[in-house]
Amino acid sequence: MVAGNKQIVPIPLNVLWDDYYENLHLAYNNMRAAYADSGLTQDDISVLLDVDKSLISKRLNGTENLTLKSMSHMGTAMDCRLLVAFIPYQYVGTTNYYVPTPHHARAAASSNTGTLIYDGSIPIPAGKSKELEPT
Amino acid sequence: MSTIIRLLGYENATPPKLRRFLPRFVGHEKEHRKVTLVPDLYEWVTRSVKSDALNQVKAQARVHFGQFVKGAQVDDCHFMKRIEDRRQTPPDFSHEVWAISPRFDPPQYRFFGVFVTQDWFFGCTKQSRDWLDQHENRWHTEIDKTLRIWRRFFDGALPHGGSQLHQYISHNARHCDGRW
Numbered sequence: 257m258v259a260g261n262k263q264i265v266p267i268p269l270n271v272l273w274d275d276y277y278e279n280l281h282l283a284y285n286n287m288r289a290a291y292a293d294s295g296l297t298q299d300d301i302s303v304l305l306d307v308d309k310s311l312i313s314k315r316l317n318g319t320e321n322l323t324l325k326s327m328s329h330m331g332t333a334m335d336c337r338l339l340v341a342f343i344p345y346q347y348v349g350t351t352n353y354y355v356p357t358p359h360h361a362r363a364a365a366s367s368n369t370g371t372l373i374y375d376g377s378i379p380i381p382a383g384k385s386k387e388l389e390p391t
Numbered sequence: 392m393s394t395i396i397r398l399l400g401y402e403n404a405t406p407p408k409l410r411r412f413l414p415r416f417v418g419h420e421k422e423h424r425k426v427t428l429v430p431d432l433y434e435w436v437t438r439s440v441k442s443d444a445l446n447q448v449k450a451q452a453r454v455h456f457g458q459f460v461k462g463a464q465v466d467d468c469h470f471m472k473r474i475e476d477r478r479q480t481p482p483d484f485s486h487e488v489w490a491i492s493p494r495f496d497p498p499q500y501r502f503f504g505v506f507v508t509q510d511w512f513f514g515c516t517k518q519s520r521d522w523l524d525q526h527e528n529r530w531h532t533e534i535d536k537t538l539r540i541w542r543r544f545f546d547g548a549l550p551h552g553g554s555q556l557h558q559y560i561s562h563n564a565r566h567c568d569g570r571w
Contacts, residue, residue, distance in 0.1 A: 276450070285463070
């Protein structure tokens with residue numbers, strides 16, 4: 257297929273499936289990490305979401321299909337915001353790539369110098385610049 | 392001769408007697424750990440087929456192995472697990488056979504193998520989870536099958552062993568299996 261001056265060919269199906277499961281793995285691993293950090297039990301989450309405990313167990317064991325809705329509900333129960341980010345392949349695998357959040361946009365907009373101004377809503381990681389001190 | 396040298400000899404033979412599994416790397420991803428597979432398992436994992444359902448199962452396996460290779464966080468109760476030999480009392484782990492467990496959509500498969508050395512998994516055989524669930528002895532069959540394959544390639548050498556998870560996986564591994 258030709259689009260403009262570019263020759264475009266369909267992405268092979270196995271690449272699409274590999275990326276799908278790669279993304280699913282990432283979401284699942286992050287959900288499990290958040291669960292481990294939350295200090296909650298499966299019982300706690302099942303009460304918070306008013307669902308059967310077996311459903312929470314299935315989600316955490318990867319035996320239930322994860323959907324944006326189910327992950328969002330898990331996030332709400334664990335006091336976490338679910339962030340979805342599209343990272344260009346060229347940055348995948350780097351350790352210092354960060355995902356901008358609405359917080360970053362607010363912080364940047366609050367500065368007329370373009371310097372990132374910290375609004376004090378999250379702790380400053382040790383060793384970070386004083387630029388990030390609350391104003 | 393060291394197990395590693397023998398394994399590399401098998402990988403570099405023409406045709407290869409063992410195959411290194413390399414996932415699709417993007418960006419800065421690279422091979423942090425190694426997975427070597429017997430040829431028929433390698434073919435199964437990497438070759439596309441007509442069935443869309445089976446292609447998805449294979450993609451799950453490729454991605455799961457890929458996570459291991461890329462150095463993603465793994466654990467010893469969900470991602471992979473030591474297999475118990477319940478023919479022994481108490482249940483025995485000394486055979487050193489592990490199962491790697493891709494999850495998500497059914498049908499699920501378990502991939503059995505041993506560590507050649509730290510951070511290097513040798514995948515020998517696979518079995519459907521439904522089949523394994525039918526009887527405890529089916530797990531034992533896979534242990535025996537895995538060790539037969541190991542001996543066929545590395546007769547006289549023992550699989551890599553350890554008493555702590557970091558002796559198998561050097562970094563980014565979480566120990567959560569309370570059985571050992």
